[in-house]
Amino acid sequence: MNFKKNLPLLIAVSICLILILYIFQHRYTITALFYQTLQKQDKAIENFMRAIEHDQRDAYAYYQLGIIYKEQKDFINAENIYLKLLEIFPEHPYVNYDLGYVYREMKLYEKALDQYKKALEFDPQNTYALYDIGYVYKETGRYEQAISQFGKVLAIKPDHRYALWDIAQVYEKMGMTERAEEQYKYYHEIMD
DSSP: OOHHHHHHHHHHHHHHHHHHHHHHHTHHHHHHHHHHHTTOHHHHHHHHHHHHHHOTTOHHHHHHHHHHHHHTTOHHHHHHHHHHHHHHOTTOTTHHHHHHHHHHHTTOHHHHHHHHHHHHHHOTTOHHHHHHHHHHHHHTTOHHHHHHHHHHHHHHOTTOHHHHHHHHHHHHHTTOHHHHHHHHHHHHHHHO
């Protein structure tokens, strides 16, 4: 057998073997993604759970499962999944923000702030976390901090529609009617 002549065949067989092993290793995650694509979330959840049973360090399966629960507004399950994911992958780039969002929706505002601040440690330019901190400040009556926080968002993304709108709402809550009207006008100028 001539080695040089059969080298392409050996390479092709090796690649096929690696692909087969990869697909077998990740069969539940791949199946879950298929069901997600079909919008069959119950089946996707079932298969992401199998993926996690098969590999308890499968960060991708945990994260996707958390997203599904969050979108379904099943915040208790989302919180549990995200906390497990943070145990195995504390530096995951998105989980701290998503867990903060879950806490925000549960009205656990101080926990939300803690998670958003952790998210900003990994990505200081995360406008989602920056905005949500301002949102929490607005909801908890910390109006000056909210305006300052929305300003940080606008420094990065000057056309951030929610920050522009919420600044006007904060001015309104503070009784600063003229500034609120100016801000609403500015919002419509930017958004139209």
